[in-house]
Amino acid sequence: MKKYFVIACAATLLGGCSVLDAINPFSSSAPKMAELPSIKPTADARVVWRERVGKGDLYVFSPAVVGNSVYAAGVGGTVARIDDGKLVWKIDAGMPLSGGVGADEQLVVVGSLKGDVLAFNSADGKLVWKARATAEVLAPPAIGDGLVVVRSGDNRLAAFDTTDGKRKWIYQRPIPALSVRSTGAPIIDGKLVMAGFPGGKLIAVSPNNGAAVWEGAVALPKGVTELDRVADITSPPVISGRYICAVAYQGRVACFELGSGQQVWARDMSSALGLAIDGPTLFVTDDKGAVHALDLASGASLWKQDKLMTRKVSAPTVLRGFVVVADVEGVVHFLNREDGSFATRVKTDGSPVRAPIRSLRSSVVVQTIDGGVFAIEAE
Numbered sequence: 001m002k003k004y005f006v007i008a009c010a011a012t013l014l015g016g017c018s019v020l021d022a023i024n025p026f027s028s029s030a031p032k033m034a035e036l037p038s039i040k041p042t043a044d045a046r047v048v049w050r051e052r053v054g055k056g057d058l059y060v061f062s063p064a065v066v067g068n069s070v071y072a073a074g075v076g077g078t079v080a081r082i083d084d085g086k087l088v089w090k091i092d093a094g095m096p097l098s099g100g101v102g103a104d105e106q107l108v109v110v111g112s113l114k115g116d117v118l119a120f121n122s123a124d125g126k127l128v129w130k131a132r133a134t135a136e137v138l139a140p141p142a143i144g145d146g147l148v149v150v151r152s153g154d155n156r157l158a159a160f161d162t163t164d165g166k167r168k169w170i171y172q173r174p175i176p177a178l179s180v181r182s183t184g185a186p187i188i189d190g191k192l193v194m195a196g197f198p199g200g201k202l203i204a205v206s207p208n209n210g211a212a213v214w215e216g217a218v219a220l221p222k223g224v225t226e227l228d229r230v231a232d233i234t235s236p237p238v239i240s241g242r243y244i245c246a247v248a249y250q251g252r253v254a255c256f257e258l259g260s261g262q263q264v265w266a267r268d269m270s271s272a273l274g275l276a277i278d279g280p281t282l283f284v285t286d287d288k289g290a291v292h293a294l295d296l297a298s299g300a301s302l303w304k305q306d307k308l309m310t311r312k313v314s315a316p317t318v319l320r321g322f323v324v325v326a327d328v329e330g331v332v333h334f335l336n337r338e339d340g341s342f343a344t345r346v347k348t349d350g351s352p353v354r355a356p357i358r359s360l361r362s363s364v365v366v367q368t369i370d371g372g373v374f375a376i377e378a379e
Helices: none
Strands: 005-008 017-019 045-052 064-066 069-073 078-083 086-092 099-103 107-111 116-121 127-132 142-144 147-151 157-161 167-171 178-180 187-189 192-197 201-205 212-217 238-240 243-247 252-257 263-268 274-278 281-285 291-295 301-305 317-319 322-326 331-336 342-347 358-360 363-367 372-378
Touching: 045 078, 045 342, 064 099, 064 358, 069 099, 069 372, 078 107, 099 142, 107 147, 116 147, 142 187, 147 192, 157 192, 212 252, 238 274, 243 274, 252 281, 274 317, 291 322, 317 358, 317 363, 331 372, 342 372
Parallel strands: none
Antiparallel strands: 005 017, 005 178, 045 372, 064 069, 069 078, 078 086, 099 107, 107 116, 116 127, 142 147, 147 157, 157 167, 187 192, 192 201, 201 212, 238 243, 243 252, 252 263, 274 281, 281 291, 291 301, 317 322, 322 331, 331 342, 358 363, 363 372
16 A cells, blocks of 8 residues: 655644655655466456446545445546446546545445545435535545544544434544554444554544543554654454454554453554454554464464565455455455465456455455456355
């Protein structure tokens, strides 16, 4: 994932931010991308269907899956619903978009660079309501318990009523002088809304009023310079049973008790990409492109697949015995869940995959920067 670092001045939080491409670790001075290793496929994979929405450009648009429906969007304003490979509707949101997609059975929600939050009817794509966040919307909104929760570029959480878009509450906290531009969505689970923040903090707040319930330290900033001290959570946390886990850039991967926020374990690992849980195993893609399998209860290493180093590998997802990741050339890799070995791979449109890969029953859904949406099946 291409990282954009943002200077966030505490005194001018809403206005004085700038992008520092010079310290982008995937610039032309970055290590040469590894060649794809030859493999002997042990599984068959195929593209089940494909569709096109607008390009992503510099933004990360994550497809949303609800039942058999896939919702996808692009920077030009296109929002689409695809059911079993058939285009149900495609609309123009009427403005450029920068974040999305969040969806449930009733609503499809996206956001804009100006902080607009747009909610459409999932059945026909008609606008239901429009609201405003406090800054640009870069992450997919979360929907649940009658709320749409939006994370804005100033690292605030805002909750809106799903019926009319009325704002219910805002959560904000102090942030460090330097932070990573985050596309990590909040998540809603039962009585908590959870999100990762700059400084390595995982926060749980009440969906009723936005008050903090608990705070966990995934990473502890360290070093002499502000750049050394960047330790931000830029991907969504994941939940399984009583555990909630998160990973931080220049920090650690850690798991906590969901109810109390008490840390169960932590180990050093840097990732701005994300993680996935399947049964007793936690899967993480680190910043160098290696995919790790860790024991969920203890954090012990089970295996590591490092043959995709420097290929800007996506966050993992798990499907039917495979750990699935995609890379900068749009290649989707299926790894054997038990040992991380390559099972098979599938090419898409040749452009990078930055968005999280979604599971769709027996398939995975991948969205590329060029706007391709692919459902891929392997067995």
